[in-house]
Amino acid sequence: MSKLTTASTFTDKLPAAFLEATRAIMPADLSMDDFIAACQRPLRPSLRVNTLKISVTDFLELAGGYQWELEPVPWCAEGFWINRNVQDDTRLGNALSHLAGLFYIQEASSMLPVTALFANDTQPVLVMDVAAAPGSKTTQIAALMKNQGGIIANEYSASRVKVLHANISRCGVSNTALTHFDGRVFGAALPETFDAILLDAPCSGEGVIRKDPDAMSNWSENSVTEIAATQRELIDSAFHALKPGGVLVYSTCTLNAQENQQVCQWLLDTYADAVEVESLAELFPDADKAVTPQGYLHVFPQVYDSEGFFVARFRKTDPVPRLPVPGYKVGRFPFSPLSRQDSAEIIKAAGLSGLVWPENQYTLWQRDKEIWIFPAVLEPVFGKVRFSRIGVRLAERFPKGFRWQHEAVVAFSVADSKNRFEINDELAQSWFRGVDIYPDDTPPADECLVTWLGQPLGLAKRIGSRIKNSLPRELVRDGAIRPQTLSND
Numbered sequence: 001m002s003k004l005t006t007a008s009t010f011t012d013k014l015p016a017a018f019l020e021a022t023r024a025i026m027p028a029d030l031s032m033d034d035f036i037a038a039c040q041r042p043l044r045p046s047l048r049v050n051t052l053k054i055s056v057t058d059f060l061e062l063a064g065g066y067q068w069e070l071e072p073v074p075w076c077a078e079g080f081w082i083n084r085n086v087q088d089d090t091r092l093g094n095a096l097s098h099l100a101g102l103f104y105i106q107e108a109s110s111m112l113p114v115t116a117l118f119a120n121d122t123q124p125v126l127v128m129d130v131a132a133a134p135g136s137k138t139t140q141i142a143a144l145m146k147n148q149g150g151i152i153a154n155e156y157s158a159s160r161v162k163v164l165h166a167n168i169s170r171c172g173v174s175n176t177a178l179t180h181f182d183g184r185v186f187g188a189a190l191p192e193t194f195d196a197i198l199l200d201a202p203c204s205g206e207g208v209i210r211k212d213p214d215a216m217s218n219w220s221e222n223s224v225t226e227i228a229a230t231q232r233e234l235i236d237s238a239f240h241a242l243k244p245g246g247v248l249v250y251s252t253c254t255l256n257a258q259e260n261q262q263v264c265q266w267l268l269d270t271y272a273d274a275v276e277v278e279s280l281a282e283l284f285p286d287a288d289k290a291v292t293p294q295g296y297l298h299v300f301p302q303v304y305d306s307e308g309f310f311v312a313r314f315r316k317t318d319p320v321p322r323l324p325v326p327g328y329k330v331g332r333f334p335f336s337p338l339s340r341q342d343s344a345e346i347i348k349a350a351g352l353s354g355l356v357w358p359e360n361q362y363t364l365w366q367r368d369k370e371i372w373i374f375p376a377v378l379e380p381v382f383g384k385v386r387f388s389r390i391g392v393r394l395a396e397r398f399p400k401g402f403r404w405q406h407e408a409v410v411a412f413s414v415a416d417s418k419n420r421f422e423i424n425d426e427l428a429q430s431w432f433r434g435v436d437i438y439p440d441d442t443p444p445a446d447e448c449l450v451t452w453l454g455q456p457l458g459l460a461k462r463i464g465s466r467i468k469n470s471l472p473r474e475l476v477r478d479g480a481i482r483p484q485t486l487s488n489d
């Protein structure tokens, strides 16, 4: 089959109105033919190193051992394309190093919005991620904040809140609270609260055809108009929730002007005296290839050989009139703070099991027998909205002590703890497959912190020569694979 026939078969599947609209907005230095050719090439897999768990230098050394060929993503110091020896995302997702949270599989252009949020040495303390699942950008934000300060990560879809939580937990993120609302509520519920807000908006997904050729099956001009109306309401709400002086990044993985430039223009027109665009022209050395006259990044797939993306950065220069206070009741906050003495006791007991955290950044709370650890900077918003989860579930209290929870072990275990027991690749593979393991040598304590490459996999009981698997059932991966097996054969 000739190239031409292939291209026309491909374009036959795309709505004519989409092709026409894209042709109309294609910048003069780019061509529609290159756009269509790029959309048909498989997407280069890429990952972002999770610096909450491993430094980029150490990760590169590890990946070198796996013979992964990594090419830096120019706009994200932790991002890399994987050029060789990895066939697909599924196998990468089952690699031990992924299950242990060392990296996040994230499309390269999707790393741009968070880079834009932290540009010009922006160091926010309180951040909102309005549309957060599955969590690629929440985990990227948490890593750049070094797990300090606080993030509210919101997601409208209930099933996606679960995936968001799983990713946050796998990556050892501890400074985040999750909410489950329509993002349009925050402007009224939490006015002028955040130093920085990311609105990675729901969109028509025109930029992701490369990964998912069916992405356009629900596309229509009407649906674009409807989504753009929602996006305007979401950006309005986000703008109200932003502190004066704060930064708002608006992003989509779509290409049309209605959902991108026009939503931004609506914000600029509506709050003309209170908002400024901050140009992204110098976000990274090659940014000029995608920058628009307004200073936004409009990434067509052929420009950086990536998915399509749009990113805009705004500064709120002045307050705007507040929205009416919401009439709904939030309900009673179900947690109570632990006393100083109780906290001190728990901190001591946790330390003996190898769990340590910066005490000035977190406070301990309880709900019945459960002990939770909450980022202290989020306390002022408790009671103002209902949370699905806050921080990390630390322990369950029993008459004779505490049962430390898996997510706390992943987030707070210290590498040099006395009860640490390092296992090899083969045992780690069995661990993630959910079975008990039988190491050749004996763990140092009855309750040991099982680690692989120094990363905590769980706190487990030794019973004779066996270590009882403590991985929560929902984290078991039958396909868990040792990294060396990620080859092309």
Ligand SMILES: C[S@@+](CC[C@H](N)C(=O)[O-])C[C@H]1O[C@@H](n2cnc3c(N)ncnc32)[C@H](O)[C@@H]1O
Residues within 6 Å of the ligand: 110, 130, 131, 132, 133, 134, 135, 136, 137, 138, 154, 155, 156, 157, 160, 181, 182, 183, 184, 200, 201, 202, 203, 253
């Ligand atoms: C582009 S995706 C977000 C991707 C995410 N930021 C990441 O990087 O992993 C948009 C998300 O918005 C959610 N969503 C849809 N409508 C929403 C609304 N009204 N308010 C908040 N989130 C919404 C969708 O369920 C979807 O998970």
